Amino acid sequence: MELRWVSKEVRLQDGTHVYHLLDHPGSVALVAVRDGRVALIRQYRPAVDAWLWEIPAGTLEPGEAPMQAARRELEEETGWQAGSLEELAAFYLAPGYSSERMHLIRAQDLRPGRRHLDAGEVIGEVRWFTPRELREMARNGMLSDAKTLAALAYLDAGPDAAEPA
Template identity: 40%
Template sequence: MKHLIEKTIKTTDVFKGRVIDLQVEEVELPNGKTSTREVIKHPGAVAVIPVTREGKLVLVRQYRKALNKVIVEIPAGKLEQGENPLDCAKRELEEETGYNTNQLHFLLSFYTSPGFADEIIYLYLAEELGEGTSQTDEDEFLDVLEVTLDEAEKMIKQEIIHDAKTVYAVQYLKMKELSKGW
């Protein structure tokens, strides 16, 4: 794999923000030539697939400025500096949905856009939901929805659910349902 590695020659910080940082890196390519890479640095995030005792998927509807539209997603949020992903998952579940649980199961982690960003999402399944308190961030406005798996699949087709983490969550639940008769 050594023949694929790019060596960083120089890194220039272009922007430092609350959520992301942008760097431009000059790299030496495996063939000895140089190129530049624009890289988004992100602290990572968690996403939670909350399922009620009745088998409904708990989702949040919110406006996403980058898309200039409202979409429906599983609850998710950015990791704070040094925060454990499990603690973040518990916090985001309660803040965004008003539910809490002691039944959070780590499923996997994945990179969202490895071509230009290092963001990694840690994905959890939340079961045995109990009532908590919803306390969204002061700049966060959302609605909480509970939908069946069939309704979620229709929302994907209608592009109401239109982000990768939520599409993955619906597919995960569909596979779980097929394999266990859930």
């Protein structure tokens, strides 16, 4: 999927301004829960030249609904399939320059599938963490990905996204 930059002219109180924005089709991020634990993937991110612990996520394909994308991305990145999906929240990741709206989806009733990464995607291991372990990782700086931190905040504030440990 190729993303594109667009220029948008906006008339404001102090005059007309041109903004350069990333036109994005949207994305999904998954809180995959199994036995009270949440799946994280360890993914290499070239933009920051680092391996990051993250929840599985991906961009919507043209015409694809968020739940379809969630099923696809979960299996692609983790090798698990979800028996049930529930949207927990939706939010903008970087509204200062991008239209990307991310759908945070809880995946449950998991069963083994087949992992098959996209070209150029570098994902090491998949591990399962308790919410308590995730909070500790966040406090220690081991989680620095915004969508994963947002998911953790939802776990801490939302109803039973995963069993507290």
